[in-house]
Amino acid sequence: MSVSELLPESVPNEIDRSVQTVGLTTDETVFETLSTDTARQIVSLLDDGPQTASAIATEMQISVQNVCYHLDRLQTAGLIDAVGTRHSSKGKEMTVYGLITESIVLQLGEQNTAQ
Template identity: 50%
Template sequence: MSSVFPHQPSVEYAPQKQTDVVVGREKHSDLLQVLSSDTAQEILGTLTDDPGTASDVATAVGQSIQNVTYHLDRLREVGLVAPVGTWYSEKGKEMTVYAVTTEELVVRFA
């Protein structure tokens, strides 16, 4: 039986070409702490090619959805991923679609 809900309609998003982050004595960033996690790095790698839901990412990186959701929230807080749309499961559950916000990240120490 097919679902009445669209499962994965296309989402439009345009990541920035480059994002600069400056870290120094007077300027701190949580970004490096968030990126120190292997799981966070795997999530970014997965979302670099195509946007996806937390469950899509969890399957791709072999982690629990709870762990992936935690890391997605942290990546959102530092501005590396953002919600770009909504997909629906076959049961009609609304799922947030995430994508990377930048193609290239430059960290400078000042």
């Protein structure tokens, strides 16, 4: 029995994801973050379900440091968040990341709140 089987895991089965509206000129962080292939591939992987940075790195065959850089940017942009924890086979606690946005809606003009 591995150490990870003995330690508790805190990962939700489903995450309540919302629709995010971003303005073309007001939300540059989202567009800048998603401008790289790596960030878009990470979002695609997380669309299948929450994962750790090391699992993403293994799947994409890139370094964990590179994945962590993009995860940090995606988190700052409000597209992902830490949704739980998992333990490695060596017992190290790892953060599990998941998408918090179901889809992104691009708003071209000023938002009109009066309807």
